[in-house]
Amino acid sequence: MQAEMTVAPDVTLETPKRPANRRTKLWSVRFGLVVLWLVSWELAATHWIDPFFYSKPSAIGDRLTDWFTKGTAFGSIWTQLAVTLEEAVLGFLIGAVAGVVLGILLGRARFAAEVAAPFIKAANAVPRIVLASLFIIWFGLGLTSKVATAVVLVFFAVFFNAFQGAREVDRNLVDNARILGASRTQVLTSIVVPSATSWIFASLHAAFGFALIGAVVGEYAGADKGLGLLIANAQGTFDAAGIYAGMIIITVVALLAEYLITLLENRLLRWRPPVRTSGDNYA
Amino acid sequence: MTAIALRNATKRFPGTGGRPHTAVRDLTFEVGVGEFVAVVGPTGCGKSTTLSLVSGLEPPSSGEVEVDGEPVRGIPDGVGYMFQADAVLPWRSVVDNVAAGPRYRGLAKAEARRRALVWVERVGLAKFAGYYPHQLSGGMRKRVALAQTLVNEPRIMLMDEPFSALDVQTRQLMQDELLRLWQGTGAAVVFVTHDLEEAIALADRVVVMTSSPATVKAIFEVPLARPRDVEEIRMTPEFTAAYREIWACLRDEVARAREEASRAG
Numbered sequence: 001m002q003a004e005m006t007v008a009p010d011v012t013l014e015t016p017k018r019p020a021n022r023r024t025k026l027w028s029v030r031f032g033l034v035v036l037w038l039v040s041w042e043l044a045a046t047h048w049i050d051p052f053f054y055s056k057p058s059a060i061g062d063r064l065t066d067w068f069t070k071g072t073a074f075g076s077i078w079t080q081l082a083v084t085l086e087e088a089v090l091g092f093l094i095g096a097v098a099g100v101v102l103g104i105l106l107g108r109a110r111f112a113a114e115v116a117a118p119f120i121k122a123a124n125a126v127p128r129i130v131l132a133s134l135f136i137i138w139f140g141l142g143l144t145s146k147v148a149t150a151v152v153l154v155f156f157a158v159f160f161n162a163f164q165g166a167r168e169v170d171r172n173l174v175d176n177a178r179i180l181g182a183s184r185t186q187v188l189t190s191i192v193v194p195s196a197t198s199w200i201f202a203s204l205h206a207a208f209g210f211a212l213i214g215a216v217v218g219e220y221a222g223a224d225k226g227l228g229l230l231i232a233n234a235q236g237t238f239d240a241a242g243i244y245a246g247m248i249i250i251t252v253v254a255l256l257a258e259y260l261i262t263l264l265e266n267r268l269l270r271w272r273p274p275v276r277t278s279g280d281n282y283a
Numbered sequence: 284m285t286a287i288a289l290r291n292a293t294k295r296f297p298g299t300g301g302r303p304h305t306a307v308r309d310l311t312f313e314v315g316v317g318e319f320v321a322v323v324g325p326t327g328c329g330k331s332t333t334l335s336l337v338s339g340l341e342p343p344s345s346g347e348v349e350v351d352g353e354p355v356r357g358i359p360d361g362v363g364y365m366f367q368a369d370a371v372l373p374w375r376s377v378v379d380n381v382a383a384g385p386r387y388r389g390l391a392k393a394e395a396r397r398r399a400l401v402w403v404e405r406v407g408l409a410k411f412a413g414y415y416p417h418q419l420s421g422g423m424r425k426r427v428a429l430a431q432t433l434v435n436e437p438r439i440m441l442m443d444e445p446f447s448a449l450d451v452q453t454r455q456l457m458q459d460e461l462l463r464l465w466q467g468t469g470a471a472v473v474f475v476t477h478d479l480e481e482a483i484a485l486a487d488r489v490v491v492m493t494s495s496p497a498t499v500k501a502i503f504e505v506p507l508a509r510p511r512d513v514e515e516i517r518m519t520p521e522f523t524a525a526y527r528e529i530w531a532c533l534r535d536e537v538a539r540a541r542e543e544a545s546r547a548g
Contacts, residue, residue: 170370172366172368172369172370173370173372175340175364175366175370176364176366176370176431177383177387178340178358179338179340179358179362179363179364180383180384180387180431180432180435181384181387181388181435182383182387183387186387190372190383190387191372194372194374197374269374271373271374271375271415271417272373272417273417273418
């Protein structure tokens with residue numbers, strides 16, 4: 001008993017300190033890994049492998065500085081970024097809205113869902129990225145063809161989750177709402193949609209990435225502006241550093257978007273209990 | 284005056300392997316206005332199906348179900364239903380959960396909330412009105428469900444083992460609470476349970492069901508005065524006598540249900 005009494009205060013003193021320590025440690029290890037990777041790449045490219053094919057961090061850094069200070073071969077980098085972002089955001093919004101609406105409606109209409117099932121599976125099996133080429137023929141080199149590619153990629157990702165979310169609504173909740181006096185529309189808006197929201201958000205995280213891929217691949221297939229064009233051009237001129245630089249910009253944009261979506265998710269789903277799993281501490 | 288009448292009501296569900304499964308057959312009993320009827324039977328005998336028939340969530344395969352003298356087509360007006368599992372909306376606060384019924388019925392948000400708050404207070408959750416369900420204990424969530432049902436001022440309340448998931452002390456507390464809130468509403472109650480003590484402590488009459496496919500085996504009057512204190516009443520000789528009498532009837536069915544379960548599994 002005595003021993004317990006003396007040990008206890010120590011523990012309570014230590015616990016508040018621990019999370020901060022852990023965070024510092026976590027980030028220093030991450031930072032260390034990145035530095036190690038970049039330095040070994042730089043050294044390898046200087047002494048051992050051919051930087052013409054594999055490029056090196058300093059060359060990529062120079063290319064990025066170049067792009068942001070002097071501009072690219074096709075004008076300001078910000079214009080390219082804005083064009084790609086516009087395509088991705090438009091494609092994301094249209095694809096997500098269409099996916100959510102159709103997914104939820106079909107998820108609640110058993111017969112229609114059974115009729116549509118094989119067609120949806122087939123449509124999902126089509127290598128949709130190839131559609132980018134088709135859309136160039138249909139819609140030309142402008143904005144529309146890229147948005148269309150992004151929409152196709154985003155739609156299916158969101159659709160399947162919305163569909164599953166709408167199907168897995170707790171039967172009790174629906175029955176309870178009906179007894180309390182809810183009409184069919186009220187059941188849909190007050191029970192089905194909120195239930196499916198966590199499913200839908202799970203897909204939105206990946207979906208913005210898909211929208212960016214759609215926009216970039218669309219530009220890659222044919223465009224007069226955008227990050228995809230920069231990358232395609234870098235490939236055409238055997239400029240490995242340019243390809244990496246384009247990749248890095250796209251990655252940063254995707255991470256920022258992911259951050260914004262997480263903020264929105266936490267706001268909309270704040271009713272959820274904090275999730276605690278055995279694999280926790282991962283964040 | 285009868286609030287609920289079942290006449291030879293039978294319900295079959297499409298079973299596995301194409302053979303229909305009969306959940307209840309030839310159910311016949313009545314519940315008077317303002318009467319508290321408990322339905323007991325072995326676990327899994329189709330007690331819940333009885334409630335689905337009365338609530339209009341499921342139509343009977345044959346026979347008749349009437350509420351207020353009208354055959355049930357769809358969900359009848361003035362019916363409340365408390366489910367066995369939690370059916371509160373996890374994304375709504377306590378007060379908004381209770382306000383759900385009035386909102387569905389077309390009341391403006393402010394008015395619905397005002398009415399909901401009255402019931403939130405009556406079930407003793409005034410301090411928790413703004414909490415989300417995951418922040419509440421199991422007993423508190425049951426109180427939310429009770430308030431959610433009562434705010435609609437139902438003339439008929441269907442309750443499907445609503446307190447079975449609670450620990451013994453919380454359960455007795457909720458039983459007392461239920462009796463307190465029910466007195467004065469004049470609502471007819473059908474309370475399904477597999478706990479005979481609970482049935483006798485709460486009800487005016489106890490309907491004993493047979494093992495599956497369920498039908499009415501016998502109906503007993505409970506000769507206990509109201510108002511009742513659920514804990515106190517269990518000690519009285521009248522309670523024990525009623526328990527002994529009804530258990531004698533129920534025991535065979537429970538034994539048969541166990542036998543069937545062990546044969547099937």
